[in-house]
Amino acid sequence: xxxxxxxxxxxxxxxxxxxxxxxxxxxxxxxxxxxxxxxxxxxxxxxxxxxxxxxxxxxxxxxxxxxxxxxxxxxxxxxxxxxxxxxxxxxxxxxxxxxxxxxxxxxxxxxxxxxxxxxxxxxxxxxxxxxxxxxxxxxxxxxxxxxxxxxxxxxxxxxxxxxxxxxxxxxxxxxxxxxxxxxxxxxxxxxxxxxxxxxxxxxxxxxxxxxxxxxxxxxxxxxxxxxxxxxxxxxxxxxxxxxxxxxxxxxxxxxxxxxxxxxxxxxxxxxxxxxxxxxxxxxxxxxx
Amino acid sequence: xxxxxxxxxxxxxxxxxxxxxxxxxxxxxxxxxxxxxxxxxxxxxxxxxxxxxxxxxxxxxxxxxxxxxxxxxxxxxxxxxxxxxxxxxxxxxxxxxxxxxxxxxxxxxxxxxxxxxxxxxxxxxxxxxxxxxxxxxxxxxxxxxxxxxxxxxxxxxxxxxxxxxxxxxxxxxxxxxxxxxxxxxxxxxxxxxxxxxxxxxxxxxxxxxxxxxxxxxxxxxxxxxxxxxxxxxxxxxxxxxxxxxxxxxxxxxxxxxxxxxxxxxxxxxxxxxxxxxxxxxxxxxxxxxxxxxxxxxxxxxxxxxxxxxxxxxxxxxxxxxxxxxxxxxxxxxx
Ligand SMILES: Nc1ncnc2c1ncn2[C@@H]1O[C@H](COP(=O)(O)OP(=O)(O)OP(=O)(O)O)[C@@H](O)[C@H]1O
Ligand SMILES: [Mg+2]
Numbered sequence: 001x002x003x004x005x006x007x008x009x010x011x012x013x014x015x016x017x018x019x020x021x022x023x024x025x026x027x028x029x030x031x032x033x034x035x036x037x038x039x040x041x042x043x044x045x046x047x048x049x050x051x052x053x054x055x056x057x058x059x060x061x062x063x064x065x066x067x068x069x070x071x072x073x074x075x076x077x078x079x080x081x082x083x084x085x086x087x088x089x090x091x092x093x094x095x096x097x098x099x100x101x102x103x104x105x106x107x108x109x110x111x112x113x114x115x116x117x118x119x120x121x122x123x124x125x126x127x128x129x130x131x132x133x134x135x136x137x138x139x140x141x142x143x144x145x146x147x148x149x150x151x152x153x154x155x156x157x158x159x160x161x162x163x164x165x166x167x168x169x170x171x172x173x174x175x176x177x178x179x180x181x182x183x184x185x186x187x188x189x190x191x192x193x194x195x196x197x198x199x200x201x202x203x204x205x206x207x208x209x210x211x212x213x214x215x216x217x218x219x220x221x222x223x224x225x226x227x228x229x230x231x232x233x234x235x236x237x238x239x240x241x242x243x244x245x246x247x248x249x250x251x252x253x254x255x256x257x258x259x260x261x262x263x264x265x266x267x268x269x270x271x272x273x274x275x276x277x278x279x280x281x282x283x284x285x286x287x288x
Numbered sequence: 289x290x291x292x293x294x295x296x297x298x299x300x301x302x303x304x305x306x307x308x309x310x311x312x313x314x315x316x317x318x319x320x321x322x323x324x325x326x327x328x329x330x331x332x333x334x335x336x337x338x339x340x341x342x343x344x345x346x347x348x349x350x351x352x353x354x355x356x357x358x359x360x361x362x363x364x365x366x367x368x369x370x371x372x373x374x375x376x377x378x379x380x381x382x383x384x385x386x387x388x389x390x391x392x393x394x395x396x397x398x399x400x401x402x403x404x405x406x407x408x409x410x411x412x413x414x415x416x417x418x419x420x421x422x423x424x425x426x427x428x429x430x431x432x433x434x435x436x437x438x439x440x441x442x443x444x445x446x447x448x449x450x451x452x453x454x455x456x457x458x459x460x461x462x463x464x465x466x467x468x469x470x471x472x473x474x475x476x477x478x479x480x481x482x483x484x485x486x487x488x489x490x491x492x493x494x495x496x497x498x499x500x501x502x503x504x505x506x507x508x509x510x511x512x513x514x515x516x517x518x519x520x521x522x523x524x525x526x527x528x529x530x531x532x533x534x535x536x537x538x539x540x541x542x543x544x545x546x547x548x549x550x551x552x553x554x555x556x557x558x559x560x561x562x563x564x565x566x567x568x569x570x571x572x573x574x575x576x577x578x579x580x581x582x583x584x585x586x587x588x589x590x591x592x593x594x595x596x597x598x599x600x601x602x603x604x605x606x607x608x609x610x611x612x613x614x615x616x617x618x619x620x621x622x
Binding site: 192209 | 370371390
């Protein structure tokens with residue numbers, strides 16, 4: 001798209017899509033903004049008029065607000081760390097020539113196809129159940145007292161469940177990136193006297209930089225709004241109440257649409273802060 | 289020091305034997321070129337020497353010491369790859385410094401050697417660029433720079449010039465030859481371009497399907513090809529190979545005459561034919577001659593410009609002392 005004519009043609013062509021997307025985004029956002037300035041209690045009187053910034057102040061100053069922000073960030077951070085580190089390791093492993101490679105690859109990708117609700121229920125009942133769960137049996141086998149995962153290590157449990165779901169995604173993206181690495185570069189480094197770990201550090205990792213950036217950015221978008229995993233496991237108790245879950249409680253359990261909307265706006269702001277930080281840290285990799 | 293000896297080296301990929309038992313000695317300081325058609329195992333042989341592939345059986349000696357089981361890094365050889373294999377995220381300076389960094393050379397010495405290599409290779413202005421911002425020829429020089437600073441026992445080049453355009457290739461050919469004269473280090477150079485082989489080599493190794501067909505100096509190979517394959521492969525344009533009655537007249541199964549050893553005469557030539565395509569190079573003209581009754585086509589070199597047109601009859605006289613004779617197994621008859 002070098003010439004003036006082709007640029008304006010391109011703009012014209014893109015317009016319908018951009019307008020549709022904008023409308024799709026703007027309408028709900030504007031409605032949220034609208035409700036956030038109202039006292040709106042559907043089962044207790046409905047629309048009770050404008051209240052200014054009341055909802056914002058109440059949501060912000062409630063004792064649940066900061067813990068929920070922290071819980072959200074801990075989950076996002078924990079899952080990102082696990083998926084990126086294990087994603088790289090798995091991708092390297094899957095890149096090695098081995099028997100039954102095709103089947104193993106499909107198996108590794110499989111968790112991504114399982115719905116979040118289902119996978120969370122499976123984890124909750126089959127693995128983490130303190131009486132019948134596989135982990136409980138394992139602990140008992142070694143003579144230890146079973147852990148009540150979802151209450152004693154609630155945050156860890158949620159992070160494990162969500163990381164398990166997202167690991168295939170990270171692995172897949174990183175695997176394609178590893179496969180695109182020119183093997184002659186690794187051989188050149190080998191001849192230059194770099195031992196395996198240095199080869200990984202100096203050649204493979206920089207090559208993966210961009211793929212890691214993509215994984216981190218995309219996962220962050222989805223992880224900021226995880227809900228089902230919390231809903232079917234801890235229901236927000238034991239310190240696992242994320243911002244999303246808090247908003248859900250305000251809107252549906254307390255039937256306070258105005259307060260929930262204000263929380264929604266806070267969530268948007270938080271997402272943007274996180275996005276700006278991420279762009280600062282990793283986004284520059286996308287420029288090159 | 290950089291003498292490389294291969295003893296009964298073989299290489300199999302699965303069931304396929306790519307290199308049958310092979311013996312070869314590359315002397316210290318020698319510029320050795322491996323040539324052969326595509327897929328004949330040149331790269332494989334070079335990678336065996338480098339240690340990037342394990343040999344199936346046999347021994348590799350470097351300076352007389354058994355290097356068969358030694359890792360690539362410890363063999364003290366430097367390799368320049370066809371794709372250059374520069375590290376894209378590092379600046380030219382860091383690329384060149386990488387092997388020294390891995391070897392733990394101290395910083396001042398690193399800078400000194402980088403400076404020296406950059407000056408020798410005309411890279412001083414590009415040291416802070418990334419490989420992606422360089423032209424093909426410059427990348428090639430960075431790859432060579434990265435090899436030089438290690439001060440290796442021998443350089444291994446795998447078709448280093450095949451990605452360059454013709455003019456640049458001639459330039460880089462000279463630069464590599466000069467580098468060899470200056471460093472006096474052993475160089476092993478793989479190419480399928482026999483012009484590169486002829487112009488650069490001290491010693492040419494002609495390979496076919498993993499077998500060494502002949503080893504010798506460029507002129508040895510040109511003057512006394514050991515068999516029909518080498519005769520056809522070395523020299524440009526190719527030697528004319530003639531079978532049948534004409535060959536029998538010389539008591540041979542096949543005879544070969546190079547295009548530059550056939551004289552064009554006005555009348556009464558030993559051979560006659562019809563002029564086909566003429567390739568005018570200015571200094572020389574190559575005529576393709578058809579309907580001679582000897583072979584599908586003969587190529588003849590004529591110095592300067594000649595007034596012969598497509599379809600004209602041409603009279604040819606091969607120089608009797610320049611006729612190569614081969615027996616029915618393709619081997620040279622002395
Ligand atoms: N990793 C491999 N696995 C199986 N076969 C291989 C492998 N590498 C090379 N070969 C085979 O070995 C033979 C020699 O390959 P090699 O790359 O050495 O050829 P080459 O002489 O370098 O050819 P070119 O001039 O085209 O580069 C080829 O027939 C090729 O198919
Ligand atoms: Mg090759």
